Amino acid sequence: GAVVSQHPSRVICKSGTSVKIECRSLDFQATTMFWYRQFPKKSLMLMATSNEGSKATYEQGVEKDKFLINHASLTLSTLTVTSAHPEDSSFYICSARGGVGTNEKLFFGSGTQLSVL
């Protein structure tokens, strides 16, 4: 089945630094990827929709200048948390729309636990 690889799985950084998270579709082309943020014991909050070759579409309340999304190829989308602060600490998950024949499913990466000190 379709595989989405997300890296790193865990990152600890100092306040004020930037962190990049990668999301790759390993065996299919993902024209659309989604970035979610998950708080402890809470649901997934959609942050943005990433479309290959165009600007990402951000959900209301998500700062586009803080959460930079780049989808430069059909297999890679990146989320950069700029000037991270402790309140940005969270579990970030990417997902990709499956290719032809995947029956509407979303395929998820394994998530990135970001801790900002």
Next chain:
Amino acid sequence: AQSVAQPEDQVNVAEGNPLTVKCTYSVSGNPYLFWYVQYPNRGLQFLLKYITGDNLVKGSYGFEAEFNKSQTSFHLKKPSALVSDSALYFCAVRPNTGGFKTIFGAGTRLFVKA
């Protein structure tokens, strides 16, 4: 506003007993319905979906879900729970308006006791 409700934060069941995890939604039209499971520090895994057809859909690991249009519900069920089923379960809805934006419920933690 479109929303998905999972009224139970946690469901406890003994191994071997049937389990039900509830989900109701408020989305216009005929949305696509999904269940996903999440294990600790992992991404979500697809369990099953309903798009059209038979109201009872079968999915992975022996799970099934029943779509009820009049009650706008999509409850997840399994006839005999296993300890290994213990995880966080998310109900998700995708409005059938084009696009792929998916709305997730808050999740229900299933705890199966041996």
